[in-house]
Amino acid sequence: MHTIARTDVEDFLFAEAELLDEWRLPEWLELFTDDAIYYVPATDLAVDASPDNNLFYVADDRFRLSERVKRLMKRTAHAEFPHSRTRHLVSNVRIRKHIGDDIEVSSAFITYRTKDGVTDTYFGSNRYRLVPGNGTFRIKEKRCLLDSEGLRAQGRVSIIL
């Protein structure tokens, strides 16, 4: 197996962002392993807090993540119907460490969401645990750490960050 370069990881994260911005959520979901988790913790918690004993905004296991995708693709997901337009910007990508075959990656993000004449900005860092294989990666963990003080400005996190 060749050494994993940062550019390999960047290509993968940029492709992930594109799937989200194009609302190809079922394809996006396929990037995740069967035991994957997707977290958005409350912003007054430690970065490694557990959702088992702390209140988060989002703490999905793989099943609930698939249900989130299913929900967002329906007309009855009122918060996202008609779909908002989003732009996920990914930057400051770094490979933090190797855990066995997996790698831990951090990135910075800015995501814009616009709907009904209102544009919201989400910003913060993402912590990924990625599983390399077949020349690409699968996501085992995605933890979005918002830098904002709560969601006072945005009101909700109805899209996937």
Next chain:
Amino acid sequence: MNAFQRMNTALMIDEGKKIFKVSRRAFVDPDILEAERAQIFDKCWLYLGHSSELAKPGDFVTRSVGGRNILFARDGKGNLKAMLNTCPHRGAQVCREKHGSAKSFQCFYHGWVFGLDGTLRSQPGESSYAEDFKERSTSNMQQVARFESYRDLNFLCFDKGVESLSDYLGPVKEYLDVICDQAEMGMIIVGGTQEYSMRANWKLLTENSIDGYHALTTHATYLDYLKSATGALAQVAFEGSARDLGKGHAVLEYKAPWGRPVAQWIPSWGEEGKRELTRLYDGLVKRFGKERADRIATFNRNLFIFPNLVINDIMAVTVRTYYPAAPDFMNISAWALAPKEETEWARKYRLFNFLEFLGPGGFATPDDVEALEQCQRGFRNSAEAQWNDISKGMGKDNPSYDDELQMRAFWSNWNEHIFKVPA
């Protein structure tokens, strides 16, 4: 006095014809918001925080309550203090952290130091002040006018002459007892605050929090999710009633098919969950007898405490309070409440449940946000389309949980506060 106040009411009521309408100007008029600040938020008991948030002496949180900056702290003797977070010297906010633990509070502007109870301890250049300066109460951080508690829920009021919290809550206390009695060692706020907002009038969230009518349409995708998750539903139908608790307070009490960590089992919680919930239920029966145990365990409660506190004891327990920043904007803070002695299993599933429905990243709340913001947009037409209708269930002896009695209770009291005459 503006034209609206001369009107003397925001309500159109005819009991005989079963008409109950609310003027949409109540959601958009800046004069109304000004009247709400003076006649409701400056006069009513407001929720400040839970005792468990300040576990030990020195713990503090800073919080915006009713437009004031409050420093809520546990002093060296273990007493809870609610202080106006402003230096008696020249006004700067003394404590600038959201939460933490301190031995004293120092204003960084000129260096005045206050004890945990707000008493002035020292200030640079003391010899230049009057000899008795430190003995003067005006040298200390100011306490709020009134501060009282019920079952570890702490409230404040900016009106010195207000009735006691106990009298203000009245029959609400019995429901708080039912909610808090699920714990043997008391309830605690779990770590993590959900802070969000809506581009909507604050009263829309009052209505929405006690609205049993909107679930099937607004939350269609949540109900779809429960159906597709294997074993996420108990064999229980939606059924229950609404009650007007006086002074604008109201409650819905009903059965619902979702799992309750105290204590309604659903198949997806498996044998481990069944054992745990059976143990909790048996404990309730032992402490309270079967009838009250059943009420605590199997009934849900959406409890509204006037003017802006919601305690929903549903698939988890949430404490939620919200304030207007403008007629069309509110800030919301929400916490999770749980029994202190809860096992790891129960805490985990409680929080998992919470996020399924509740909060700005859940499967339901974002759609509530959307609905309320769409109402606010609709109110742009309020010069022509003037009235909201909340007549559902009028004239019934036992209004259902999905009728609108509880909203009429809120609005009647609100109207009395704003216009000083019973509707």
